[in-house]
Amino acid sequence: MPLKDELDKLFEDYLKEKDELEEDDLEETSTTAGAPGYQTPKAFTGGEEENEKRRKNSATNSTGYKVVGERKMKHSDIIKKVMGLTEISYKEYKKDESMPDRKKVNVAIQEIGRKLYEIERTVSQNIKLKTETGVEAKKYWKATKTRLSKITERLVRIAGNIRELGLWVIK
Numbered sequence: 001m002p003l004k005d006e007l008d009k010l011f012e013d014y015l016k017e018k019d020e021l022e023e024d025d026l027e028e029t030s031t032t033a034g035a036p037g038y039q040t041p042k043a044f045t046g047g048e049e050e051n052e053k054r055r056k057n058s059a060t061n062s063t064g065y066k067v068v069g070e071r072k073m074k075h076s077d078i079i080k081k082v083m084g085l086t087e088i089s090y091k092e093y094k095k096d097e098s099m100p101d102r103k104k105v106n107v108a109i110q111e112i113g114r115k116l117y118e119i120e121r122t123v124s125q126n127i128k129l130k131t132e133t134g135v136e137a138k139k140y141w142k143a144t145k146t147r148l149s150k151i152t153e154r155l156v157r158i159a160g161n162i163r164e165l166g167l168w169v170i171k
Contacts, residue, residue, distance in 0.1 A: 109165070
């Protein structure tokens, strides 16, 4: 018998065995995938406290572990985490011994440059979008106009601080 015929026969036998195994598995399988679910998962539970007690009791009895309190993150914490921003007080920043003060200042200036690049790119993209789509400044929302004014003030203040930070370089 040629090799090709042997391989074809082996492959057919394999497929038959596989089909038989799958049929056996299917006979034993049951699912609730076809049953509709509720859109309100807590509709049939008690109040918030009662539900929390029931959840903790169920979790500890069924697993043998104890429930640890959940820490809910504030929106600002989530933004900081996503954006990679971390805020610490000046006192903590100054006491931090992970790097010398000189390096802290240099790394901070480097980071300021990176973030300013991102801001500049965002501003440029929106100027281009505004120009191409014909959005006029008079069509801005009132809050947007206020924000632009405050941003301008902050940039002037920051520019002064940057000059002060760099004075020792100029002299």
